[in-house]
Amino acid sequence: MKKRIGIDVGGTNVKIALVDGNGKIIYSNSVPTYAKMGYEYTVNNIKQAIRDLMKETNTDSKSIDAIGFDFPGQVDYKTGVVKLAPNIPGWVNVPIAQMIEEEFHIPTRIDNDVRCAALGELKFGAGRGCKNFICMTVGTGIGSGLVIDGKIVRGAANAAGELGHIKLQMQGGPLCGCGDTGCLEAFASGPAIVAMAYDYIKGGKAAKFSEMAGDSEITPYIVAKAAEEGDPVAKRIFEIIGEYIGIGLSSVINLLNPEKVIIGGGVAESGDLLLDPIRRTVKERAMSVAGSSVEIVKAELGNSAGVIGASMLVEGE
Numbered sequence: 001m002k003k004r005i006g007i008d009v010g011g012t013n014v015k016i017a018l019v020d021g022n023g024k025i026i027y028s029n030s031v032p033t034y035a036k037m038g039y040e041y042t043v044n045n046i047k048q049a050i051r052d053l054m055k056e057t058n059t060d061s062k063s064i065d066a067i068g069f070d071f072p073g074q075v076d077y078k079t080g081v082v083k084l085a086p087n088i089p090g091w092v093n094v095p096i097a098q099m100i101e102e103e104f105h106i107p108t109r110i111d112n113d114v115r116c117a118a119l120g121e122l123k124f125g126a127g128r129g130c131k132n133f134i135c136m137t138v139g140t141g142i143g144s145g146l147v148i149d150g151k152i153v154r155g156a157a158n159a160a161g162e163l164g165h166i167k168l169q170m171q172g173g174p175l176c177g178c179g180d181t182g183c184l185e186a187f188a189s190g191p192a193i194v195a196m197a198y199d200y201i202k203g204g205k206a207a208k209f210s211e212m213a214g215d216s217e218i219t220p221y222i223v224a225k226a227a228e229e230g231d232p233v234a235k236r237i238f239e240i241i242g243e244y245i246g247i248g249l250s251s252v253i254n255l256l257n258p259e260k261v262i263i264g265g266g267v268a269e270s271g272d273l274l275l276d277p278i279r280r281t282v283k284e285r286a287m288s289v290a291g292s293s294v295e296i297v298k299a300e301l302g303n304s305a306g307v308i309g310a311s312m313l314v315e316g317e
Helices: 037-056 094-106 113-124 184-188 189-202 210-211 220-228 232-256 272-285 289-295 302-311
Strands: 003-009 013-019 025-032 064-073 074-076 081-084 093-095 108-114 133-138 140-150 259-262 295-298
Touching: 003 037, 003 074, 003 093, 003 113, 003 302, 013 259, 013 302, 025 302, 037 094, 064 113, 064 302, 074 108, 094 108, 094 210, 108 113, 108 140, 108 302, 113 133, 113 140, 113 232, 113 259, 140 184, 140 232, 184 189, 184 232, 189 210, 189 220, 189 232, 189 295, 210 220, 210 232, 210 295, 220 259, 232 272, 232 289, 272 289, 272 295
Parallel strands: 003 064, 064 108, 133 259, 259 295
Antiparallel strands: 003 013, 013 025, 074 081, 081 093, 133 140
């Protein structure tokens, strides 16, 4: 059975994996992105990482079916061009698929990181057997991949799935990284959890997460651990965040009537602490037929979803 390479390009590191036809990772490694050195430097690092992978796994261009990349930001799936990767300076209109195909003579595709995660969950994770679902990641930002009738939805300009930019407030509201205000991402991402935690401290509230952080910065992970240990302020923060996400999801559930909402990302590692208030809010706020038929679950593939999904991009066309 031939194998595929999946590559997850982030602002700090590039993860690379050799994946078999059953979605199992045979080999994995990572190299620094070194974004400040320019995209050419990173591309050369990626090429060397592919060569190293082939050497370590005793494979070559003839035994590898495809190479797939996932990128945060705007990509053109059809042309294989990274239009804009905001967290990786210099990656503007980079024809990465062509560069890799010319070097290795292996079919190469690229897509957005969350759509690749959705594809991974569809093939080998929590989305197996589903025809219609939303794959949502909650971390530094909020992103989503949509699967309708068993296929990834990309949209007219390869920009579908920006669930984090559903508006929860008509006028004003917190400023979002997209430049607008009132977006779900601004209300309910990892930075929003941290901002809310500091607001409670400034208001004179005693909170366990403040003690746990000590002289270090408060993180969503610390707030989650405090909530798990019964801290009422931390628990309330996750209740509020879950309610925001549930309200945003209710609109999408009413629109698409999915079988599942699959939630991953760093903040989602808190599990039912986040998922339970989302489930309650969806039950209360979504229309009864769509709301009662949807299942809200945690993603199964974790940090591997991106590379696994990316490796399947050619097969998933």
